[in-house]
Amino acid sequence: MTPNAPDSAAEPLIEVNSLVRHFGKQKVLDGVSFKVYAGDTFIIMGGSGCGKSTLLRHLIGTEKPTSGSIKIFGQEITTMRAEALQKLRGRYGMLFQSGALLQSLTVAENVALPLVEHTQLDAGLIDTVVKMKLEQVGLTGHGHKKPSEISGGMKKRAALARALALDPPLVFSDEPTAGLDPIMTAVVDELTQRLTQKIGATVVVVTHDMNSVFRIGTRIIMLGTGPNQGKIIAAGTPEEIKAHPNPAVQQFINGDPEGDGTDDSGELLYRETLLGINDTGKYSRSAIQSSKP
């Protein structure tokens, strides 16, 4: 199987089976199972603290699960040796939530890094590819700047350009549009769509931006919070998710402060994550609501 050849529809690109992860006594992921097929824009959504970023870290192999299996390109990564994992990582790109650009390098050097490390291209060609990638994300003319000199949104787009530098067949993306203005959100979404439609890449996106979810998603899973912490509470196509009977899903989609995701007293079930407090008695519901955008 060559990196750019689309896999047969029957064989999933990513296959996760009964994934469980504990942090101490807390169960962050609880029996998560799903499959991602080639060409999908696969969305993992859910409220803050539901474990979606943790799930993504397991998929890229930087965290090891307590139990369960993860197969990427048909290879089991949970038991893989470091060197084999290294090889596999050359075949996917990752966009981190914070961008994670190397602060010691300029934006252009950051984008060039995977090309310098993993290809034999000469400097001139790398330069051209970098310019092209920066243009794709609307950063023409910013290549010479250090990451500390550009805005958060620009960092994110530069990081996206870096993730796409090698035209990987599989791209992971952690909150790609968080902190971007509506236009840039659309630009990033369009770029994601173009990846899957024109290049045939597969994209796994972690997000809670509902506009993005329905704009780009082809298959969606939602992780629960509270008593359903770390469990998949809904899975399906965008249409199926929109019409999902689970009130918690509907509440999340509509951004409704009252509903099944809140308990009887009307408190949000994941308020502790939202406010970073345990003593809920002190905070009225209105205070929690006003903390939401």
Place this chain on the structure above:
Amino acid sequence: MIEAFRQYFALCGSLLYWLFAAPFRGKPWRIGHTFAQIVRIGVHAVPMSALTALTIGVVLAMQSAAQLAKLGATVYVPGLVSSSLIRELAPLVTAVIVIGRSGSSVTAELGTMKVSEEIEALEVMAIPPMSYLIIPRFLAMVIMMPLLTVFSIYVGLTGGWLIGHYSLNMSTAYFVSHALQYVELSDVGIGLLKSGIFGVLIVTIACSIGLNVSGGAEGVGLATTRSVVVSLLSVFIANAVLTALFFF
């Protein structure tokens, strides 16, 4: 504590692989990165180690002259300055300077990279942080510590000579010949060996603590303090052990 030791020895094991095995598996040392670190860790430390060594040399000469003058034995001042500098003080003082300005910065830099997901990003890009970040720093430190020590010895002796020449009226030839009379080449070798060992200790401790930072900016601050304290203690203890082994 046990966890810290485990992390430290894991780093050392990995370091051995990347130093000696990886170059034969098509993953050579990164010479360009190493030179950049040599400049940051070593060259930029030159002015500070020079000034420190100069003052140490001057103070050594003044103190010993004050005591030996009572016995009419100021003739031993050059020998005392040279042997204490070469055997003990130059390696030790250089190590303290390097811990303060380079070890701490290695920990802070790696720690910041850790908390801002940069190290994870390197891993995911299939660029091993050991090869990209740690080996260049290690090589730079192990190369530059002995060189800085040689430089410190030279500047320290110059400090001693200043006192000998201008205060004790010794001629330059007299000072140099007496200074060399009490040290052998092996002393210089052992001094440099000491500084090499200090270099290994400083850089491995700084990297191990830096790579295992957690807890954001506060974590980086705590880790940097811990790195300096642990490095200082390790260097002093190692110095005592090495002196006992070679000179006692």
